[in-house]
């Protein structure tokens with residue numbers, strides 16, 4: 001039977017445009033009790049670094065009125081651990097996945113790219129919101145020049161599908177998207193979390209106590225920012241875009257298609273609704289059939305045309 005939600009991003013084909021976002025889906029095995037993960041478009045792994053990382057010791061997650069703040073500190077089992085323990089499971093279960101990678105220097109990213117190539121990892125997503133330790137902790141993803149150098153270096157070493165995940169914490173997202181294209185990226189994903197802070201106080205015997213988390217803001221509250229960023233990237237470059245930020249419903253997903261996303265990722269919503277990716281994927285298919293669109297591309301073209309009309 002024809003798959004009407006099949007999604008092509010440049011030369012790579014996915015069974016649907018619904019992916020799960022890095023850091024909110026582990027390495028997929030955590031979700032086995034809720035759904036057959038191999039049925040969703042793709043999962044993006046938690047960021048993987050060269051060496052294992054323990055992550056932050058302090059409070060890592062706090063809810064806000066419209067989303068959450070996390071400060072996980074990139075806890076992960078390192079590339080060797082991933083190759084040994086997680087990759088065989090993903091492959092045995094036939095799960096389509098994208099590996100999210102994070103380094104603290106250009107050399108680390110380049111080496112991770114090389115290892116991914118050697119292990120036939122089909123697609124990687126560069127998390128460029130990591131501090132460049134060698135350049136005084138400035139994030140790689142905030143300067144077009146350093147992003148260009150980083151992506152070029154990874155491109156030299158990695159021959160699979162190269163996605164660069166952009167941070168919204170910048171002045172000109174267009175310049176960064178253009179730098180990615182010039183450096184040979186195949187696809188852009190956006191957005192990573194916004195910088196945020198939440199603090200909650202309680203009075204205990206007349207004295208204040210606080211719980212404070214400063215880190216990445218995600219969830220419903222960031223959706224308008226994400227839509228605006230995806231739209232700006234769409235106008236700047238002709239690369240495929242994977243959009244994300246506060247997606248909880250079919251309507252949210254359609255908005256991302258309208259502003260120029262070719263696929264989407266679901267992040268924070270997974271914590272409340274662990275089967276949401278499969279649910280939204282099914283709803284999308286039903287919506288296309290019920291409303292007599294030819295397929296997903298037809299739907300995307302029509303909603304985009306409507307969005308772009310004066």
Ligand SMILES: Cc1cc2nc3c(=O)[nH]c(=O)nc-3n(C[C@H](O)[C@H](O)[C@H](O)COP(=O)(O)O)c2cc1C
Nearest residue numbers: 021022023047070127191192218219245246267268
């Ligand atoms: C707890 C948590 C951990 C995350 N870890 C990563 C990560 O390791 N790498 C990455 O690129 N993005 C990470 N993100 C960002 C998400 O992948 C996504 O870009 C962001 O949360 C926006 O989407 P959402 O509003 O649907 O959650 C993380 C987000 C959360 C909430």
